[in-house]
Amino acid sequence: MSTGSTFDRYQHGDSAIHRLDPRVKVVITLLFIVSNVILPDGAWPAFAAAWGVLILASALARLAPAFLLRRSFLALPFALAAVTVLFTQPGQPLWSLRLPGSTLAISDAGLVRFASILARSWLSVQMAILLTATTQFPDLMHALRHLRVPGVIVAIIGFMYRYLFVLADEAGRLLRARAARSAGTARGSGGGRLVWRARVAGAMVGQLFVRSFERSERVYNAMVARGYRGHLLTMSPHVITQRDRLALALALIVLAFIQVAGHSL
């Protein structure tokens, strides 16, 4: 399929991490994120230790060394939402910018806080990437289901995942149709005038919506035809093994150490 790999984050493999029960992986990921969140500002040794854990886990999963790092940059722009703390924390001013009417000053406390927020989100994002890189999407959904996430929500995520690919194909077809018709319409500027392109793009979004709506009806029909009566049922193909329990215990111990280090150093 043309779009098969566009959204797929899963890296095929058979490592110890790949084989862990998805529920255990989801729980460890959540704990890791919570642990990062409750580390105090400026707990650099603890942040470094958490990063070390990530590097170790990613090596165990036999991912390329820079894999997590490369993908994690995707999330950095979102962390920039935190830049305001640079200016709002009281403390020693390190640098100031005089504006007409007021002064913007970066304080030392603000800098530490900003860097800590950056570290937290960056570590957490890498862990989430590790989770999705080593767990097949359907397994993730089963895990959520067994962790008592409401069935409707899991079902919606599942449909989203399944039809993202179909929708992307459909959008791709529409785009190709536009490209085919836009050659040479406007002098010089290949691909058509901006207004025209915008109008076509608007119409395309409408098209996609109508098509998705019609599809939802057909999919619903297909579900009803196979006995769906308002309750989605799934099977539980996963079994927690001794290894899973060990992994969970190990993760708890490591995270506890990180917390102790973070709060006492």
Add this chain to the structure above:
Amino acid sequence: MPIQHAETIIDNLNGSRPATVHVANLHFRYPDGTLALNGVSLQVAHGEKVALVGPNGAGKSTLMLHLNGLLQGEGNVEVGGLSLTKEHLPLIRGKVGMVFQNPDDQLFSPTVFDDVAFGPLHMGLPEEEVRKRVQNALAHVGMSDAASRLSHHLSIGQKKRVAIATVLSMDAEILALDEPSAGLDPRARRSLIGLLRELPLTMLVSTHDMMMVRELFARTIVMDGGRVVADGDTATILADQALLEAHGLELMV
């Protein structure tokens, strides 16, 4: 060869085997006012494989949706001796395996296994039985190795096979297939034809693929404008040039 109308056919066909699909004077209008079925009558006997042909908009898909109560028009529909009432619906939906035209509509679960398991699971079967049925159904369509694969990674030919497996796992007795060979490359089409020939089930198959009709089905029903305009021996119908032309059907040789 004069065009035969359904009413005259029913008696001819019914002598030997009991009819398992029985449609009489079925009318259906979509909410937007389109009259899609305008008095359809037909019967399909147990074990019979019947082709349903006709131009786009003839009402083929609409008719199929009636066979397991997804749509309910005016008239009479009976499947396996059961009329389409609310109490019978779950039973009838187990009997009639609907395979929709676009496998992306049929395969709505992330993995092949989940999709083939969906029917039996929602029929209330225990997990062990569901697993067994999934294995059997996938083996039947030659996709045993694909159980754990993601549906969107399959080729369209493979998707069609899995789509058929999703109803085989429900132990369907009657397959209603909507344009199964549309969009397949020659090799995938060939292997689908082989599969349909092997399956020992009653079939009603809507299609534009007249070569497949000739190869696979002893009987053909022609629909146009929401009515059955001809019903009979495939060889006879395919030889009737005037009939084929009148209803936009072409046998490319």
